[in-house]
Amino acid sequence: MSYTTVAHVTELNEDKPLAVDVNDDLSVALVLHHGRVYAIEDECSHGKVKLSDGDVEDSTIECYLHGSTFDLETGRPLNLPATTSVRVFPCRIEGEDVQIDVTTPTTDY
Template sequence: MTAQRACALSELEQDTALRVELDGVAIAVVLDGNGEVHAIGDTCTHGDISLAEGFVEDDTLECWAHGSAFSLRTGKPLNLPAYEPVPVFEVTIDGDDVLIDTNVKKEV
């Protein structure tokens, strides 16, 4: 499988997550305050909640329901109640296209 277009870079708002679905995998795509694009699994491992509806601060995405924050770089939860990480995917930018391969998890 090769990387697929998830969205346009111009669709992303800084410090906001966008939910996309590729090959049946829900992904939160985030443009952080430094202009870096991240792609992590969109489902909170604590409560089956969409992380894209949460809050972006620095390099974290916080679940709106129970407050677990996940690292955008590693997918690891930074506080309770979540204790399981979410997957992090490699992102490639090609012009205005944000490309993600759901079969390639980012090594951290």
């Protein structure tokens, strides 16, 4: 695994997604939920809308435009209209840094 620092822990607020540009091709939503940090691709697989603009509840993040919710751990859509998973990435806290590993995303396609 190859972890990259993408944020500082002070930038995270419980259940408030934080949009982070990892590189030119990838943005993720970092979500602190029940004391755990998740990194999920920041684009709804249905409507190409930023998931970081959605609400977090019960270990899910909701696309605000059409209402699809995605499991924070697996990226799996839990309701229509989305039918395709989004990528999730291993995430850890090292000191004060939030780090993700973009080389080993997991999906449930």
